[in-house]
Amino acid sequence: MNKLWLIIKREYLTRVRKKSFILATLLTPLGFGLIMFVSGYLASNSMTTQKRIAVVDQSGILDEADLSNKQFDFDISSLPLDQIDTAYSRLGYDLLLEVPPISDLSTTSHKVNFYSKEKLSLVALEQIERKMSNALKTYKISKSDINQETLDQLEMSVTLDNAVKSDKDGDKSNKISIGVASALSYLMGFLMYMVIFIYGSMVMRSVMEEKINRIVEVMISSVRPFQLMLGKVMGVGFVAITQLFIWIILLFGIMMIFGATMSPDPAMGAGIGDAGELISEMGSQSDIKDILAGIKSLNWLLILPSFVVFFFGGYFIYSSLFAAVGSAMGDDIGEGQQLMMPIFIPVIIAISLVLPVLNNPNGPLAVFGSMFPLFSPILMPARLPFDPPVWQVLLSIVILIASVIFMTWMAGRIYRVGILMYGKKVTFKEIGRWLFVKN
Amino acid sequence: MSILSLQNVVKNYHNHTAVDNVSFDVPKGSIFGLLGPNGAGKTSLIRIITTITMADSGKVLLDGKVINFNSPSQIGYMPEERGLYKKMKVGEQLLYLAQLKGMPNKEAKKKLHAWMDKFEILSWWDKKVEELSKGMQQKIQFIATVVHDPKLLILDEPFSGLDPINSNLIKDEIDQLNKNGTSIIFSTHRMEQVEEICENIILINNGKKVLEGNVSQIKINHKENLFHVAFDNSQLRVDSLAGFTILDSASDGLTVKLDHGMTSNHLLGSLIGKGAEIKSFNEILPSINDIFIKRVGKSEE
Structure with a gap:
């Protein structure tokens, strides 16, 4: 036990004191903050600079239409198309729109052409389309017997609200809290994925280094190979906790500063992916208060402790696998690449299952995926914010813990043979045999 | 009385027998030569003695007791393929290895200082191992092997890669340790060193004992x-x-x-x-x- 502690201490201290570790720990959140700041700045900037659009209106319906917009400045051109189609940019326009005449009022679609030197974003195109169709719709309404007022009264908006009385504040499953839950799912799943790859491969490299350096035989003449492996896995685990803890604190600090200097802007979240879209959508629909209520309504008493268990379970399973693979590798990483496939494949499958699981967090795929111990460290945390049945969480934890014990034992058996094996190209068959080799 | 006694030790690997029914005794306080060509089974034997692996059958007694996982603290082993943590400082590393042998921190520090002073390398304490030459690293390795005052010292090809000066230095230290009562097993395939140093030898080949005994007696028997x-x-x-x-x-x-x-x-x-x-x-x-x-x-x- 004392020896295990010594190993953990060494593995931890030698890493934490490295300059590269200190730099990575401090600079990563700063870099992340910087990217957020710059992208936020650019996004808000591109919002404020209007694009000027020249419109050649052959239909003659746009004169009365309300075309004012934050992003676009529509300008009905008096010049005919063949004069302006080459000259629009010289005249200071970014874009030229050509609205052909409408011959038949009963038509439900209409083609509007645009001319632009630069590629337009999907969002910009959609906005222009919406603007145009609104204008055409207004025109069609004015030409029909329906008046605008009647039409407005026909609008109907339904909000789905969960009426189940809960003991917590806020709604259990309104749109916002689902958004918050999804964001949290992504965050936890991604965090696991990151931890497995960053720190798992750290364990692997360290095992290889000891083997190549030939210190390993000196070491195992003092300690059991299993102690050495376990000490390494745990030492690097503490490194992971330290680094993640500092990252979270720094990121939180940066967010606070960031939040204080910039007003919340829905566009900020755009481009960070689906979760970002959700957040930005939420931002445009509601205010921070609702999000906070959504965060508050989550079952943190279940989520936090369970996540900690899955975090350590996942880390242990995968890093001991990485240790086993590292011990089987020679000095040639390229040659050992195929040995890493059995680790990569389940992680990648698990992370690609996150989205389907989110779509149906208590469906069969989610349930079975979150029981399988190589997937559960990623998939169960993803389910946690959606109130999975507690028995499923507990069962998954029991399976996970049993697998951790089994996998560590198995990895230890591979490791003890692998570290003393030199100059042989190792196959999976060979590794399988190692499991049953006597000590 | 023997410090180490092997009785009918057998070790099988996947497709060959590395140690085939080997028995021998290392007298207390002697320098014992474990000889054999490369691949004869020397390292397999040593790994059994140092509890790195276990014999399939047979008995190994260290100082009269069956070896167990506490035995390594009484053994100092310098493997043929030896290395150090390159990025670690010399002093830290030696302290770590000594503590893993069960030495308390303070005592280890004192002993290490004494040894490094003896080798006139105390100034390396804060140097990283990678800054040292191969010969220098061998000295560090030797200190790491002997610092916990083992009863039994096992040296696998201790002079490989050493220049004559360092070779003599280590040889003198081995003699000194032996005079102070440490039993030493000296594994090599270089025979001229055996005659100089060892009193008793065992010769193994293909995992089997070929010859055993006192060096001068063996010579007389083979005259x-x-x-x-x-x-x-x-x-x-x-x-x-x-x-x-x-x-x-x-x-x-x-x-x-x-x-x-x-x-x-x-x-x-x-x-x-x-x-x-x-x-x-x-x-x-x-x-x-x-x-x-x-x-x-x-x-x-």
Whole structure:
């Protein structure tokens, strides 16, 4: 036990004191903050600079239409198309729109052409389309017997609200809290994925280094190979906790500063992916208060402790696998690449299952995926914010813990043979045999 | 009393037998040579003794007790393939290795200081291992092996890669440790070192014990009744001698093999009868190297 502690201490201290570790720990959140700041700045900037659009209106319906917009400045051109189609940019326009005449009022679609030197974003195109169709719709309404007022009264908006009385504040499953839950799912799943790859491969490299350096035989003449492996896995685990803890604190600090200097802007979240879209959508629909209520309504008493268990379970399973693979590798990483496939494949499958699981967090795929111990460290945390049945969480934890014990034992058996094996190209068959080799 | 006793030790690997029913005893306080060509099973044997692996059958006793996982703290092992953590500082590393052998921090520090002072390398304490030359690293390695005052020291090819000066330094330290009561197993395939250092040896080949015993006794047992006689009368030439086979004849001496039933007295008598004025007379004993080649060559036939 004392020896295990010594190993953990060494593995931890030698890493934490490295300059590269200190730099990575401090600079990563700063870099992340910087990217957020710059992208936020650019996004808000591109919002404020209007694009000027020249419109050649052959239909003659746009004169009365309300075309004012934050992003676009529509300008009905008096010049005919063949004069302006080459000259629009010289005249200071970014874009030229050509609205052909409408011959038949009963038509439900209409083609509007645009001319632009630069590629337009999907969002910009959609906005222009919406603007145009609104204008055409207004025109069609004015030409029909329906008046605008009647039409407005026909609008109907339904909000789905969960009426189940809960003991917590806020709604259990309104749109916002689902958004918050999804964001949290992504965050936890991604965090696991990151931890497995960053720190798992750290364990692997360290095992290889000891083997190549030939210190390993000196070491195992003092300690059991299993102690050495376990000490390494745990030492690097503490490194992971330290680094993640500092990252979270720094990121939180940066967010606070960031939040204080910039007003919340829905566009900020755009481009960070689906979760970002959700957040930005939420931002445009509601205010921070609702999000906070959504965060508050989550079952943190279940989520936090369970996540900690899955975090350590996942880390242990995968890093001991990485240790086993590292011990089987020679000095040639390229040659050992195929040995890493059995680790990569389940992680990648698990992370690609996150989205389907989110779509149906208590469906069969989610349930079975979150029981399988190589997937559960990623998939169960993803389910946690959606109130999975507690028995499923507990069962998954029991399976996970049993697998951790089994996998560590198995990895230890591979490791003890692998570290003393030199100059042989190792196959999976060979590794399988190692499991049953006597000590 | 023996510090180490192996009884019928067997170790099988996937497709070969690395140690095949080997028994031997290492007397307490002796320097013991474990000899054998590369791949003979020396390292497999040592790994069993150091509890890195376990024997499939047979018994290993260290100081009278069956070896267990606490035994390594009484053993100092310097493997043939040895290394250090390159990025770690010398002092930290030695302290770590000493603590893993069960030494308390303070005591380890004191002992390490004493050893490094002895080797005049105390100034390296805060240097990283990668900054040191290979020879320097070997010294660190040696200190790491002996710092916890092991009862039994196992050195696997300790002089490989050492220059003559460091080689002698380590040799002197080994002698010193042995005088202070440490038993030493010295594993090598370089025979000339064995004659210099070891009192007892075991020779293994293909996992089997080929030969065991006291070095001088083994030499006597393997003698081929060869004698060298030197004489003063330079004009005397002896080309043939009844009862003896002359292997080499020079103007000032002879190398002779006794035929069966003859003794050295017969040889001297017949030489004196020829009028030789004997200057010196000595028996030629085979070197361990010769015996090694003979025995290993034989067992491979």
